[in-house]
Amino acid sequence: MPPPSAPRPAAAETVALGAGRRTAYLMVLVVLPGVLLALAVPAAWGWGVGPRDAVIAAVMYLVCIFGIAIGYHRLFTHRAFKCRRPLRIALLLAGGLAVEGPVGLWAAEHRRHHKYADREGDPHSPWRYGDGGVALVRGMLHAQAGWFYTARQRSNRAHWVPDLLADPDVRRFDAAYPAVVALSFLLPFAAGGLWSLSWEGAWSALFWGGLVRYAVVHHVTWSVNSVAHTFGRRPFRSRDRSSNVRWVAFLTLGEGWHNWHHVEPTCARHGVLKGQLDPSARLIRWFELAGWAYAVRWPDPARLAAARAGPDRH
Numbered sequence: 001m002p003p004p005s006a007p008r009p010a011a012a013e014t015v016a017l018g019a020g021r022r023t024a025y026l027m028v029l030v031v032l033p034g035v036l037l038a039l040a041v042p043a044a045w046g047w048g049v050g051p052r053d054a055v056i057a058a059v060m061y062l063v064c065i066f067g068i069a070i071g072y073h074r075l076f077t078h079r080a081f082k083c084r085r086p087l088r089i090a091l092l093l094a095g096g097l098a099v100e101g102p103v104g105l106w107a108a109e110h111r112r113h114h115k116y117a118d119r120e121g122d123p124h125s126p127w128r129y130g131d132g133g134v135a136l137v138r139g140m141l142h143a144q145a146g147w148f149y150t151a152r153q154r155s156n157r158a159h160w161v162p163d164l165l166a167d168p169d170v171r172r173f174d175a176a177y178p179a180v181v182a183l184s185f186l187l188p189f190a191a192g193g194l195w196s197l198s199w200e201g202a203w204s205a206l207f208w209g210g211l212v213r214y215a216v217v218h219h220v221t222w223s224v225n226s227v228a229h230t231f232g233r234r235p236f237r238s239r240d241r242s243s244n245v246r247w248v249a250f251l252t253l254g255e256g257w258h259n260w261h262h263v264e265p266t267c268a269r270h271g272v273l274k275g276q277l278d279p280s281a282r283l284i285r286w287f288e289l290a291g292w293a294y295a296v297r298w299p300d301p302a303r304l305a306a307a308r309a310g311p312d313r314h
């Protein structure tokens with residue numbers, strides 16, 4: 001027994017991932033979204049997407065992407081603001097609907113990404129295999145989705161997210177995660193059925209607002225890991241190759257302004273330069289004005305100026 005004053009040994013950063021779990025990741029995170037996206041093309045070509053399905057899919061998309069950006073990422077992973085409990089729970093649920101895993105696991109992988117960004121130990125750097133040609137294409141596929149299957153180690157929650165493991169709301173949410181996944185598909189199914197008063201409407205809303213939306217949301221989220229660590233501008237000095245990509249920022253509702261985010265991960269605003277629209281930061285601001293969010297970490301102009309790279313990197 002160590003003396004009581006001795007520091008407790010730190011939990012390992014990663015834990016081994018069993019073959020069963022890796023195969024499940026392969027199906028749910030790599031194969032199935034690809035198949036669904038491939039199916040969506042002939043479906044859209046042959047029958048089109050009616051206005052009802054388009055509205056349901058768009059609402060689900062916005063809820064999921066805001067849930068990931070504001071909830072999973074800025075609130076729970078980086079503590080960029082605090083908020084009242086009903087909003088916290090709503091943000092947890094919205095993030096969970098994106099089917100990207102329980103928040104504890106998501107945050108653990110992402111905190112490890114920040115610590116080792118684009119270096120040995122980063123779970124999903126596009127630069128893993130080398131700097132150009134085939135190696136970079138391979139790296140981008142790895143960063144986009146390949147790492148879910150190829151990684152033999154998973155970030156250990158006990159090491160990376162002890163704060164979330166100690167949070168009763170997070171614990172309850174993570175335990176109920178399978179039900180949240182079911183809800184992610186039941187909601188569009190029910191919305192389509194009730195709106196059209198038909199089973200046919202329910203099934204087609206499940207396809208567009210449930211299955212296709214889940215595949216699109218996944219690949220949009222992951223484009224931050226691949227594209228916004230490869231292409232685009234780097235106006236700030238960061239230790240990694242995080243970058244700003246306008247179309248990724250548009251699709252992810254602000255997350256594609258990734259360069260500043262790596263300089264100051266706890267900042268609630270990612271798009272900090274002129275013309276960088278960040279709808280997620282705007283929504284956090286509205287929550288703050290409504291009194292639901294507080295202690296928001298807005299960017300500090302002095303820090304911004306100090307972190308700017310030379311004019312040649314604009």
Ligand SMILES: [Zn+2]
Pocket residue numbers: 113117224225229242258262
């Ligand atoms: Zn990153």
Ligand SMILES: [Zn+2]
Pocket residue numbers: 073077078110114261265
């Ligand atoms: Zn982050």
